[in-house]
Amino acid sequence: MIVSYKLLNKYVDLKGIDPFELGDILTNAGLEVENVRALAQGSDLVIGYVKEAYPHPNSDKLTVCLTDVGNETLKICCGAKNVGQDMYVIVARPGCQLDYAKVPVIKKVTLGGVESNGMICSLSEIGIPSKFQTHEQLAGIEVLDHEYQLGAEALKTLGYNDFILDISLTPNRSDIYSIYALAIEVAGLLNTTLFDVEQNIEQKQEGLYHINIESEDCLSYGLFTFTNLNAQEGSYENKIMLYALGFKPRFNIVDDGNMAMVISGNPVHTFDADKLKSKKFIIKKGLEEEHFLALDDKEYQITKDDLLIINGDEIVAIAGVIGSKSSCIDENTKNIVVESAAFSHVSVRNTARRLDLFSEASVRFSKIVNSYTLEFPIKIMEELLNVKCDAINKVNYLKYEAKPIKLTHEKITKVLGITIAFEECVAILRRLSFKVEIEDSTLIAYPPSYRKDVEIDVDLIEEIIRVYGYENIIASLPLQEINDHPLSNIQTLVNHTKKLLNDFGLNEIITYQLSNARKLDQFSLEKNYKELYNPLNNERMIYRDNLLTSLVECIEYNKSYQINDQQLFEISHVFVDNKEKTYLSLGLIGNYYQGNWHNQALKADFYIMKALIFDWLAKLGFYYGRVLIEPVAKDHPFLHPKKSAYITMNKKIIGVFGQLHPRLAQEKKLNECLIAQIDLSLLSTNKGRINKYEGLSLIPSVYRDLSLIVPNDIYANEIIKVVKQGNNKLIKDVKIFDLYYGQELPEHTYSMALSLEIGNDNENLNELEINNLINKVLKELQNKLNIILRN
Amino acid sequence: MISELKQELTNMINDVNSLNDLQNIKVSIFGKKGRITLLTKDMKDKTIEERRQIGQEVHQLKEYIEIIIKQKELFLIEKKINDDINNEAIDIYLPGMEFNSGTLHPLTITRNEIESFFNSLGFAVIEGNEIESDEYNFEKMNIPKDHPARDMQDTFYFSVEELLRTHTSPMQARTMEANAPDGPIRVIVPGKTYRRDEDDLTHSHQFMQIEGLVIDKNISLADLKGTLELFAKNIFGSNTKIRFRPSYFPFTEPSVEVDVTCHVCHGQGCSVCKQTGWIEILGAGQVHPNVIDNCGYDSNVYQGFAFGMGVERVAMIKYGIDDIRLFYNNNLNFLKQFDKIK
Numbered sequence A: 001m002i003v004s005y006k007l008l009n010k011y012v013d014l015k016g017i018d019p020f021e022l023g024d025i026l027t028n029a030g031l032e033v034e035n036v037r038a039l040a041q042g043s044d045l046v047i048g049y050v051k052e053a054y055p056h057p058n059s060d061k062l063t064v065c066l067t068d069v070g071n072e073t074l075k076i077c078c079g080a081k082n083v084g085q086d087m088y089v090i091v092a093r094p095g096c097q098l099d100y101a102k103v104p105v106i107k108k109v110t111l112g113g114v115e116s117n118g119m120i121c122s123l124s125e126i127g128i129p130s131k132f133q134t135h136e137q138l139a140g141i142e143v144l145d146h147e148y149q150l151g152a153e154a155l156k157t158l159g160y161n162d163f164i165l166d167i168s169l170t171p172n173r174s175d176i177y178s179i180y181a182l183a184i185e186v187a188g189l190l191n192t193t194l195f196d197v198e199q200n201i202e203q204k205q206e207g208l209y210h211i212n213i214e215s216e217d218c219l220s221y222g223l224f225t226f227t228n229l230n231a232q233e234g235s236y237e238n239k240i241m242l243y244a245l246g247f248k249p250r251f252n253i254v255d256d257g258n259m260a261m262v263i264s265g266n267p268v269h270t271f272d273a274d275k276l277k278s279k280k281f282i283i284k285k286g287l288e289e290e291h292f293l294a295l296d297d298k299e300y301q302i303t304k305d306d307l308l309i310i311n312g313d314e315i316v317a318i319a320g321v322i323g324s325k326s327s328c329i330d331e332n333t334k335n336i337v338v339e340s341a342a343f344s345h346v347s348v349r350n351t352a353r354r355l356d357l358f359s360e361a362s363v364r365f366s367k368i369v370n371s372y373t374l375e376f377p378i379k380i381m382e383e384l385l386n387v388k389c390d391a392i393n394k395v396n397y398l399k400y401e402a403k404p405i406k407l408t409h410e411k412i413t414k415v416l417g418i419t420i421a422f423e424e425c426v427a428i429l430r431r432l433s434f435k436v437e438i439e440d441s442t443l444i445a446y447p448p449s450y451r452k453d454v455e456i457d458v459d460l461i462e463e464i465i466r467v468y469g470y471e472n473i474i475a476s477l478p479l480q481e482i483n484d485h486p487l488s489n490i491q492t493l494v495n496h497t498k499k500l501l502n503d504f505g506l507n508e509i510i511t512y513q514l515s516n517a518r519k520l521d522q523f524s525l526e527k528n529y530k531e532l533y534n535p536l537n538n539e540r541m542i543y544r545d546n547l548l549t550s551l552v553e554c555i556e557y558n559k560s561y562q563i564n565d566q567q568l569f570e571i572s573h574v575f576v577d578n579k580e581k582t583y584l585s586l587g588l589i590g591n592y593y594q595g596n597w598h599n600q601a602l603k604a605d606f607y608i609m610k611a612l613i614f615d616w617l618a619k620l621g622f623y624y625g626r627v628l629i630e631p632v633a634k635d636h637p638f639l640h641p642k643k644s645a646y647i648t649m650n651k652k653i654i655g656v657f658g659q660l661h662p663r664l665a666q667e668k669k670l671n672e673c674l675i676a677q678i679d680l681s682l683l684s685t686n687k688g689r690i691n692k693y694e695g696l697s698l699i700p701s702v703y704r705d706l707s708l709i710v711p712n713d714i715y716a717n718e719i720i721k722v723v724k725q726g727n728n729k730l731i732k733d734v735k736i737f738d739l740y741y742g743q744e745l746p747e748h749t750y751s752m753a754l755s756l757e758i759g760n761d762n763e764n765l766n767e768l769e770i771n772n773l774i775n776k777v778l779k780e781l782q783n784k785l786n787i788i789l790r791n
Numbered sequence B: 001m002i003s004e005l006k007q008e009l010t011n012m013i014n015d016v017n018s019l020n021d022l023q024n025i026k027v028s029i030f031g032k033k034g035r036i037t038l039l040t041k042d043m044k045d046k047t048i049e050e051r052r053q054i055g056q057e058v059h060q061l062k063e064y065i066e067i068i069i070k071q072k073e074l075f076l077i078e079k080k081i082n083d084d085i086n087n088e089a090i091d092i093y094l095p096g097m098e099f100n101s102g103t104l105h106p107l108t109i110t111r112n113e114i115e116s117f118f119n120s121l122g123f124a125v126i127e128g129n130e131i132e133s134d135e136y137n138f139e140k141m142n143i144p145k146d147h148p149a150r151d152m153q154d155t156f157y158f159s160v161e162e163l164l165r166t167h168t169s170p171m172q173a174r175t176m177e178a179n180a181p182d183g184p185i186r187v188i189v190p191g192k193t194y195r196r197d198e199d200d201l202t203h204s205h206q207f208m209q210i211e212g213l214v215i216d217k218n219i220s221l222a223d224l225k226g227t228l229e230l231f232a233k234n235i236f237g238s239n240t241k242i243r244f245r246p247s248y249f250p251f252t253e254p255s256v257e258v259d260v261t262c263h264v265c266h267g268q269g270c271s272v273c274k275q276t277g278w279i280e281i282l283g284a285g286q287v288h289p290n291v292i293d294n295c296g297y298d299s300n301v302y303q304g305f306a307f308g309m310g311v312e313r314v315a316m317i318k319y320g321i322d323d324i325r326l327f328y329n330n331n332l333n334f335l336k337q338f339d340k341i342k
């Protein structure tokens, strides 16, 4: 909302408060002023008169102007084409500061051998945006329309000494789209005088028109007839006010309609009465397939949701949005019919949005306009046009009856937590134009018609505190009984997981939840997608069902920055099996440990990923045995078929991990990239085992190494199982410390070296017992797995 | 003769330079054929008196030599340690082994800090689903259909009834319903939220919010101010001040925007705070009676406050980050800059 300080001052006594201070006051009261700026820029500009103008002796482009500025005559070389003798102009003398001019500080110069003592200004040079100017104004200097006192301060004399406040309004305060409503607010905030204005017009004769409202979306409708008008340019002062309010001046009927809208907040639409073919107006919803040629020369397609103003059988306006070409006013218009109406803001908003037609009028109609002040803009037009309205047709014009709102002093104190004197509360509301009645310590407030946002008691409390000042609230802390509310299983699991993976050297990433099918397809198991129906773009259409897509994308992204060693994880929601679940993803590429002069690098591979996963699980109390590694039952298109595995628990798959499929690896140039995805929601349905003290054996273990020759089709888990079976009390641990593949071994075999930790917690074992145990183990290995001792 | 030997042996021991040589000398003196051992070998033709005389002298010599050998030995051990130390000198400027130290995402670090502050005030941490119903995201939060705040421009919908939550507030409604009609509430709700915005320097279609809610019979705006004052001091430093500016949210009344004093200029005005000395940090207010009634409490008896803040915004202010998209690019060189900061 653009506000002219000068215009506001016509309706409320601003007591000389400067515009910047006013901006701060409004901001502190909830009307956020984003910007305060002078309408025009320029120090020491004066009114001058070009007494004599003659061509520059050495330049075709310049004119030498002898310019009277009151106390002296300045010789100025001016480059504008439109400059000439006997003109009143705006003069910048040497030393003058002009921020918008090409050379911001004006100096005495010599141009082509002729001295030039200043500059004659164009509107652009004093900061008026070009969009408000005519072609003539843009092409040359500003030529003033009549005589002024020479040497007078130009900006003040002409009326450019205004300030523009740009207010960003919250949706509840759409009343402020009226300068008058803002004046009410300011009067309350400054505790100053609001200048009362008549908002209604005298009862006039019934107009010639017949109005028929056939849609609920038209709440009130009125037509006001003005006759025998002269379409003409507005006064210089009016034009300046329009610049300040953000309008391009045209001619009086249009300009005054705009002014009336800005002041009252009620948009009006003006028809040329002589172009209306019928006296019959119907307001109703449109039909599909209808077309409409609007006053902007564009053709619009109507739908059944659009509210239309129909004259005879012709559409003359889309209600609140735009009028027709055929009925619009022009410079020859003599007689007009002005519409002042209230429409459903939802209907106007939807139509304006669909047609992308946001004007000052449709923006106001898209909020709730004050339907009790429909005559106010007409009253203003009467004054500005200096013509009385002849006749009126109006339907459903309602008289405002304020609804009472009760508020007790006790409630004010309870909500705010501080005590404000009751009289002060009452006074604040009255300053804001509320009518207030008092019964003991209860007040009954009647809001002014503009304040549709004030409906219940707490709304009144907000009015009181924002004027009283939030800075006056004395802080306290909430006192209440608090129940213990422990974290849920999944929250605890997520927190622990982040901490543990962090300790393992992994870096947390957070990626977008929205993706698209093309990307998700590569890593999705079900491809049963949760799709948006109003996505913003093709990249983000689906709420993801896996974390691997973004993980691999993130690895690729970092690779492109030459970050070759990456250890990543993410914990996030995904949508799978028709519900939101929490997943964990892990990604490794390059070195897991950096190497340097001191130690070799440790390259990430399947076994590092495996260790990460099972160490993490063990630390959570999910020891190996409760969670298992199992071969994948089916090939996953994104995993290396021979280097991938499931993580299972209670026979359910809780995750999958392995090396990125060589086909994808080639496509994405990610060699030996390890990925994992684990269902934390499923994992969190199980409780991790809590450690108990197991006793401490003081008898040292003994260690024996075995080097075995193993058939190729025997896997490590089978060997360990056999070693431990039956001897599990004495064999405390089995470590595989070496694998060897060599020509000298028998065909289809490899060699595995085991280290057995042997011990009995109660007594020392003697050599014989140990040897017997080893022999037993070897015999079982041979019998069950065909494994023999090497050498 | 013994005194000559004493002098000779003393010189010998003095001249020794290594423990090894000293050991050899020891053998040559005390061994089976050692010089001192030999002194008492040919005593057959000596008188008892002479034997005693010699025995005594030899004994004294032996003791004397043993002492100086011991001293020499200690000296040589000390010398060897010092020599070894000098030979073992290393370059302390060579880099040590490089451990992998993982990092948490800056949004997680910020979220954890905020959570642990509110935890210390007794707030429970609850989380909810990101895919929400229109009813909980809007209707129950006093944002009826056609309200400008639920503009189609701002919300991602899956269907007419299902959407991506635009704030964490649906959990306000769910928490209240779970505790209605008379349970006291003190919770924060962190989580991902979504707006149908183009991504740019300051906007992200996905962002993280932390919502707070306190409900009881006498929870006032003054309590909100006190809580947020402590919060600001805890997160932005003990000199931080806050201010309330009136604002509008459909689900609170009165509603306020909360600013904190600029951490760069401490309120003097600078480019970070656009010369105002203040930085907007969150929105808050007293829960609207309609919301309280919608969720099963009686607004004539129960009241309270709610607040909501963007975690990205807090992190951007704390760390001086100027582009919100950096959080979601996940460049490791970016992510690794935050693990050293508390």
Ligand SMILES: [Zn+2]
Binding pocket: B262, B263, B264, B265, B266, B267, B268, B269, B270, B271, B272, B273, B274, B275, B277, B278
């Ligand atoms: Zn600052």
